[in-house]
Amino acid sequence: MREDSEMKVAFATQDLATANAHFGWARHIMVYEVTPDAFTHVKTYNFAGNLQEDGDEDKLIPKLKAVKDCAILYVAAIGASGAARVVAQKVHPLKVKESEPIVKLLEKLQAVLGGTPPPWLRKAMQKGQERVLDFEED
Numbered sequence: 001m002r003e004d005s006e007m008k009v010a011f012a013t014q015d016l017a018t019a020n021a022h023f024g025w026a027r028h029i030m031v032y033e034v035t036p037d038a039f040t041h042v043k044t045y046n047f048a049g050n051l052q053e054d055g056d057e058d059k060l061i062p063k064l065k066a067v068k069d070c071a072i073l074y075v076a077a078i079g080a081s082g083a084a085r086v087v088a089q090k091v092h093p094l095k096v097k098e099s100e101p102i103v104k105l106l107e108k109l110q111a112v113l114g115g116t117p118p119p120w121l122r123k124a125m126q127k128g129q130e131r132v133l134d135f136e137e138d
Contacts, residue, residue, distance in 0.1 A: 006035045007071040007125050008042065009109065010091075011102050012078075016044065020099035023078040023086070024059060029066045032106060036114035039106045060085060067091050071124040074105055092124045 011019045012026035021027065029045040045066040049059070060082055067073050073086055073093045086093050096105070112121060 006033065007113075007127070008032065008069050009034055009072040009074065009106075010067040010070040011105070012073065012075040013102065018099040018101050019074040019096045019105055020076050023063060023073070023075045023082045023093070026063065026075075029063060030102065031066065031070060032102075034106060034109055034113065036110055039110060064089065069127075071127045072109075072121075074100075074102075090127050092120065 009032050011030045011032075012021040012023050013019060013028045013030055014021045014026065016028055016030065027047055029047075031042045031045070033040045033042050043066075045062070047059075047062065063082075064085055067086065068089050068091070070091050073091050074096055075093055076096055076099065078086065078093050078095070083093055112118075113125075117125065
């Protein structure tokens with residue numbers, strides 16, 4: 001297993017089992033460490049209050065802190081402001097087409113990590129690593 005194939009991913013969830021929540025409205029954000037061989041639950045962040053209140057940008061602050069070390073954030077939906085702030089942290093938001101079990105999404109991600117990840121995922125996997133540019137010719 002290559003070290004660079006290890007990453008943290010987050011899931012916006014209402015029920016702790018499926019990726020089924022709008023980022024701003026999520027009651028929970030679950031964070032996992034994922035490699036091609038395994039995934040491990042790292043932490044669950046819980047949120048209370050009136051989460052469906054539009055225009056309340058402050059509700060995003062604790063959620064942004066929860067996902068800051070992640071490479072990918074799975075959501076059912078995300079507003080433009082939330083998406084911009086997530087992307088600014090170099091986190092790649094991914095919308096799920098329907099409520100998908102978190103375990104199934106983790107298994108799919110493992111399979112991709114074990115193969116040849118697409119360019120956007122390779123870039124996401126480099127989160128937190130120092131970029132080394134080598135311009136010397138052979």
